Amino acid sequence: MGKSVLSQINASILINAIYAMQGYPAMLISNLLSPISIIIIVTFASHGSLLGEAVSGGLITAFVGGGLSLQADLAHLKNDFKLQDMVVSSPTSAGVYLFGMAISELIFQIPSIITLLALAFFFVHATLFAAAEVFAVLVLLYAFSIVLGFFLSTVSSDILQSWAFIGILSILLTTIPPVYYPINYIPMPWRYIAYISPTTYAAGIVQVSLGYLPPSQSNIALDWAVLIALCIILFVIAVKKNRWRDV
Amino acid sequence: MPELICSNLTKTYGKGMKALDKVSFSIPALGIFALIGRTGAGKTTLTRILATELMPTSGAASINGIDVVNNAGRLRDMIAVLPQESRAVAWLTPRQTIITYLMYRGVGFSEAKKKADSALRKTDMDRFANTLNEKLSGGQKRKILVATVLASGAPIIFVDEPTTGLDPISRAELWEAFKMLKKDHFVFLTTHYLEEAERLADRVGILHEGKLMALGTLDEIRKLVKYQYSIRILGKKDGIKVKEGKKTLGEDGYLQIMTTEKEADALSRRFIKGKIRFSINPVSLEDIFYSIVKKPIREEEGNGKQEEW
Numbered sequence A: 001m002g003k004s005v006l007s008q009i010n011a012s013i014l015i016n017a018i019y020a021m022q023g024y025p026a027m028l029i030s031n032l033l034s035p036i037s038i039i040i041i042v043t044f045a046s047h048g049s050l051l052g053e054a055v056s057g058g059l060i061t062a063f064v065g066g067g068l069s070l071q072a073d074l075a076h077l078k079n080d081f082k083l084q085d086m087v088v089s090s091p092t093s094a095g096v097y098l099f100g101m102a103i104s105e106l107i108f109q110i111p112s113i114i115t116l117l118a119l120a121f122f123f124v125h126a127t128l129f130a131a132a133e134v135f136a137v138l139v140l141l142y143a144f145s146i147v148l149g150f151f152l153s154t155v156s157s158d159i160l161q162s163w164a165f166i167g168i169l170s171i172l173l174t175t176i177p178p179v180y181y182p183i184n185y186i187p188m189p190w191r192y193i194a195y196i197s198p199t200t201y202a203a204g205i206v207q208v209s210l211g212y213l214p215p216s217q218s219n220i221a222l223d224w225a226v227l228i229a230l231c232i233i234l235f236v237i238a239v240k241k242n243r244w245r246d247v
Numbered sequence B: 001m002p003e004l005i006c007s008n009l010t011k012t013y014g015k016g017m018k019a020l021d022k023v024s025f026s027i028p029a030l031g032i033f034a035l036i037g038r039t040g041a042g043k044t045t046l047t048r049i050l051a052t053e054l055m056p057t058s059g060a061a062s063i064n065g066i067d068v069v070n071n072a073g074r075l076r077d078m079i080a081v082l083p084q085e086s087r088a089v090a091w092l093t094p095r096q097t098i099i100t101y102l103m104y105r106g107v108g109f110s111e112a113k114k115k116a117d118s119a120l121r122k123t124d125m126d127r128f129a130n131t132l133n134e135k136l137s138g139g140q141k142r143k144i145l146v147a148t149v150l151a152s153g154a155p156i157i158f159v160d161e162p163t164t165g166l167d168p169i170s171r172a173e174l175w176e177a178f179k180m181l182k183k184d185h186f187v188f189l190t191t192h193y194l195e196e197a198e199r200l201a202d203r204v205g206i207l208h209e210g211k212l213m214a215l216g217t218l219d220e221i222r223k224l225v226k227y228q229y230s231i232r233i234l235g236k237k238d239g240i241k242v243k244e245g246k247k248t249l250g251e252d253g254y255l256q257i258m259t260t261e262k263e264a265d266a267l268s269r270r271f272i273k274g275k276i277r278f279s280i281n282p283v284s285l286e287d288i289f290y291s292i293v294k295k296p297i298r299e300e301e302g303n304g305k306q307e308e309w
């Protein structure tokens, strides 16, 4: 990676993470609280029996949420400050801009990720292999949500529209899928609705590998295949249809 | 000589709105070019296409032989752009604004810091270097963004209404900054201040409803209009016979006669004889602009008849 590409990546990190945190520290607290709040609800509602599921669900939500908040951040920078226009016409490419912004979003998630990992350390019992598998799912999920968020931000023309995107996506990616509890808690035929969401497949893999879902209830190979296929399809759409350069 | 060439550049937004209609021209890509035109004329559309931000619907454009559509990457190494509606990011300071923009251009952090400080000094904004942008006035924010593109050192600069909202002194300061670039840079500027275009630009283009109506140096576009001279007389209400020309009574009480060189000559002789105080000038860009895009409110074409005022 050339020195100038590093500078370009750092520019996004400075604008969207470092300087933003200096300006508005409340953002950190809000990010920290959002996954934890649902863990609290699920844990108490299940009398503690779903604590492990809730913690792993919290991790999934944190990574999916990264893309959702990135979508809002990028749309704000693009529509209200015209930053995207200034960057488009600079040597920074869309990919490098997005990579920098993806890291900036991750930096914001650090406190909540550390908290969740600490909870996982105490309450989730995973083999090394399972941990690696969960890690891979989270990385893939993050890539998915970041690319989706970037794509939507380039087509959004106002913050109201961005909020609408967030509303729809958070239902699709975090409400419908059984993130905080095993999928067999959803009675048939409702389970089919859950399968609309890519997060469902991610949650399936995580829950089986952590032992919250009997392997018979889920087809890991199929889950992986669907998840990877969805990532590829989204990536192709995002590359072809994004409005990085306006039309 | 480096050149900016547009051929049949057309932009249709969505399904209907034709913002640029077969715009074709070529100008040297050096010095300052000012694009003027009424609100909605298509200035921003043209600027964004040339600055590789927006795709044209059809037609082509190149700068120094580099195609803006197909070879945007190469061009982006050379251009810096201030979009019309850019605002300094609220939670950054002016210094951070410039530094991060330079970093997007590939400059390292410490080098960017040095350049930012020097740009802030040059635009007299160093007092605000570490104030949050959200605490600056509208004009100060605008100035920061102009300083940002100036700091880039890019050889080609696009600035869409850079001085809108600035006080006369700040505006003059920025004019000086742009003038310094004239020798070895290409500045593509849009403005609603005709005085700005007149003072700064080596060449001016007039865009009207998506069509390029005039292009050239001020002297060149003056030749495009019917009347090249403007005579002004204060409060002269009785009849003045004008064989060829256009009379307008301005709200300032001045009677303006736009006319040809020959008629201006004849009229001034008559005024001198009749001891009428008057001033005569080549028509200003404002006059040219009016005659190309719009008729002024009270005007009469001279037809040699005696007229009552």
Ligand SMILES: Nc1ncnc2c1ncn2[C@@H]1O[C@H](COP(=O)(O)OP(=O)(O)OP(=O)(O)O)[C@@H](O)[C@H]1O
Pocket (backbone or CB within 6 Å): B013, B014, B017, B018, B019, B037, B038, B039, B040, B041, B042, B043, B044, B045, B046, B084
């Ligand atoms: N994104 C868009 N979608 C649809 N129509 C647009 C869009 N942007 C501009 N237009 C239309 O294109 C025309 C030209 O707009 P443009 O912004 O280029 O004008 P302009 O000369 O820069 O005006 P101003 O002096 O007000 O900045 C206008 O009629 C405008 O309504």
Ligand SMILES: [Mg+2]
Pocket (backbone or CB within 6 Å): B043, B044, B045, B084, B160
């Ligand atoms: Mg405009």
